[in-house]
Amino acid sequence: MKAAEPESGFSMAADGGRSLLLQTIQSISRGHFDALDTLYALPGEEGIAPEVAELAESIGLILVRLEARDFHIELAAEAEQRLQELNALKDKYLGIAAHDLRNPLSSIRGMSQMLIEMDLDKDTRKSFLESINRVSNQMLTLINDLLDVSVIESGGFELNLTEGNLSELVDERAGIATVNAQQKKITLSTDLQDVPNCMFDTERFRQVVDNLLTNAIKFSPSDTNIHLTCREIGTTIEIAVSDQGPGIPPEEIDKLFGAFETLSTRPTGGEKSTGLGLSIAKQIVDSHSGEIEVESKVGIGTTFVVRIPVKQQS
């Protein structure tokens, strides 16, 4: 490291050593502490009084501290940014609790109280009980999703990998989804090929397939078809769900897998959408070293593709 030296032609007499002092202070502030040696080594007569040299050293050190402080301020700003993000997430949780849980709870309370106290006709009673049942299920799903997101956010997401067959799992989920699809006059076709067994978390993967199927049903109009495939491609197993829904505008594709992102497209049967499902699905697929992709054309339909390796890396 080179010490600060007086410029050529430097004259102590000319500015009383001011330039040399400034240079030395600057050097110290950049961490070049040996610059002090030059200062202290100046010949006695022309030299700078030791008090002044000490002062220069002190100022230099103050500058070093100031720089360190700037660095800490930067760190603090980053921490504050993260805190703000978490705060925004918390606000979204509260927003969901306020609207999506409070409304159905109020309606459940209102309907159940009427069922207890009033002599209602058979049709009203039936529609109340069906609504209470449906809304309770929706609330339970929402609470489960919120808990999943909170586990993911806190980094405590763990997989329970066992050997199984994805084609069989997809077949099982398709059977269950068919009932919901039929209610909206949507057909479900499948092409499930023989695939080798692989390691996956059965419960979590059920969630992924259910989520893709539920979304497809939610956003598809009546008299359309949802096509579901499972096949082996190279070293991966691929599951694809294609719908003939309204499609997703290109500018919204990037937001698709973010937590709490609901897009401009609305469910066709008045269903609820909290924007948590796809974010959870992506997290599950990612943790299987897999990938989830979407292809969509507005007015034509959307295909979600999930691929996971046949052999999981430990």
Added chain:
Amino acid sequence: MNGDIKPRVILVDDDESIRIWLKGLLVALGCEIAGEAANGRDGVELFKKERPDLVFLDVQMPELSGDLALEYILAADPDARVILLTSVDSSRFIYERMEAGAHYYLSKHAPPDEFKAALEEQINNLKQIP
């Protein structure tokens, strides 16, 4: 309005379960449900088509918020009686909506007895209009 005639009402709320509950309650209180809508835009159209005696309008809704729907409904008929269904209990929020021309407001989260009593009062008031 003659006490024997059933007030015709429409329900505008994006929450299906709230609509089912209110529909049951309003029918039990002697109203005729002229129609229901799940967003502000459809609600305004329904109002123009049915011209009901009373509108129940949720404030937080997709497509067109309850605030804007209230404006459109009052523009179509300055005498429209609109009762807002709110989730917000702040007095300023309610004051602003009443200033905007809402006839009354009901908190969806009030205890069912209170909610029913307030609703009953509104229906009875309506029946007493000559």
